[in-house]
Amino acid sequence: MSYKTQMEAAKKGIITEEMKVVAKKEQFSEEKLRDLVAYGRIAIPANSNHKSLSPEGIGEGLRTKINVNLGVSGDCIDHTQEMQKVKMAIDLGAEAIMDLSNYGKTNTFRQQLISYSKAMIGTVPMYDAIGYLEKDLAKISATDFLKVIEAHAKQGVDFMTIHAGINKKAVESFKRTNRLTNIVSRGGSLIFAWMEMTGNENPFYEYYDDILVILRQYDVTISLGDALRPGSINDSTDAGQISELIELGSLTKRAWERDVQVMVEGPGHMAMNEIAANMALQKRLCYGAPFYVLGPIVTDIAPGYDHITSAIGSAIAASHGADFLCYVTPAEHLRLPDLGDVKEGIIASKIAAHAADIAKGIPNARxxxxxxxxxxxxxxxxxxxxxxxxxxxxxxxxxxxxxxxxxxxxxxxxxxxxxxxxxxxxxxxxxxx
Incomplete structure (x- = not known):
């Protein structure tokens, strides 16, 4: 029986080789794992072109996983150092690496990364679009954006952050809110700028079905980006964040209907007393899809120590249902992290994930x-x-x-x-x- 994606296989009752690997790692029933993949409660990001991958499961009943962000910028162009970060991240047990390079032709480094890494690889195609296409933002067309997504998928990227929830309706909610820190998502700000400059609807929202066709072809998991995540504790749980989250719930169901696996991204800055409610709200509005959080960072006054502010929020978030943690380094808000920063961020995130697994009663965590x-x-x-x-x-x-x-x-x-x-x-x- 043939299948294109892990979700399609699960719906057909097939236990894939990737499911077997994940079940063994997690000491989890293969049949239960298959069923939760079919329902969308667990995702196994595994692009068919990522041959070096050691599959991991993200979601209900599984160990909390961590992601490491890296990649070059216009001010720090050193792919050799980024590859050193990759090797360190894998040696320290990170389950995923996101290449957030946003300068120049990044496809050579990304191909090296995919060929080497047994960890899942994620990207944000929006970051790469300007350098890849060599066009000013306002001159990029919807078709152009889709070309970048397809290029990343063909290379072997396992999951992609797509900011599809920030449509015109969500933008109106954001504008009425009068936030203290406005939009702090890099990809979200670029989409917002493109929409405002062109007057068009968000192309990732308008052409969402076309994106799903591409992702399904290579079994790329869509990570629905939170363009309107709060960038300060003052802005958390506001109308902009929640209006986008409602849209992400609708987009989750549409992806599942096409057998595309989904993760939903969550808030960045948030006071501790709001975290548990936000986790429950996301799970409810997004039908139990795996939740991927950055932080939440629980106070805004600690630049240089945001691996700690993030670890506090991550532990609380994961103990209340978050499944996937994006690490934060001491360099957050300040500069591109060096090797030492990356290590500190990974260790802090792994501590938070393990502490949450104990609280969640994950088998053998204690x-x-x-x-x-x-x-x-x-x-x-x-x-x-x-x-x-x-x-x-x-x-x-x-x-x-x-x-x-x-x-x-x-x-x-x-x-x-x-x-x-x-x-x-x-x-x-x-x-x-």
Missing amino acids: EWDNKMSDARRRIDWEEMFSLAIDGKKAREYFESTPPSDDESCSMCGKMCAMRTTNKVLKGEKVEFL
Whole structure:
């Protein structure tokens, strides 16, 4: 029985090779996984032309996944460094990488990325359109935009952010809201500018069915971009954000009708007390489709530390239903991240994802923590380093100020609570001098 997409196969009752890989990774029933793919509750982004891919599932009942953004800009054109970031991201266990390059002819780097990466690859074709087509924004036609989408799909991109929800109706809601930070989505601002300069409807909305035909051909998952996501906690959960979200729900169903897998993107900045309600609202309005969030960043006053503000929001969001986290680095709002920033962002995001998986009751999520706790009780440093999410850093900290003996660290010395309790329980005398 033939099929074009994972969703089409699932609807036909077929368990694909990709589903088998995901089920094994997740210790999940193949049949249940297939059914949730058929219903749209789980997506397995897997372009038929991405031959190096190790498939991952995103959605209900699965581990929370993370995405790493990278790519060149006009001020930082170094594809070699970007490939170093790719290798680091994969080594640290990131499940997805988005190439957000927005300068020059990016297709050569993207092809190298797709050939090398076992992680899912995502793009935002809108970013690439100006450089790819070598045209001013207002002179790009709807047909031109579709050409860029098809070029990315042919190369092997597994998922694409398409800002299709910011139609004229959503723009009117945005204009009435009088936001503090207006539009902070790069792709969203470009679409808004194109619409205002040409007077036309959003081409990704107007020609949505044509886009779905392209995506279905290569089994590209559509990630419905939130062009009107809040860029400050002042603007969260406003009319612009919610009006676009309603449109994204309608677009989700239309994609599923064409057997195209869907993820829905979510808010950027948001106070902690609004996050749980927003997760529930998105799941309700978008029929349980996997939810992909950037942050949410929970306070606006910490440039240089937004990997922390984001990790706080990500952990809350994922524990209340978000399925996919876009990492944020310390360089957010400031500059293109370097290798150190990328590492800090990945680790912060992985901590948030794992903490949420424990809260969600994902099978075996706690086992990792229990093994670490047991190693701490036994004061087995080598085992602790092997279990640490960043064992290299843990070792460096421990060895930077070595203890007098290996039954403690330099903070407590012989007064280590573990050491004291272990000795007492073994009937040994506790001595400090």
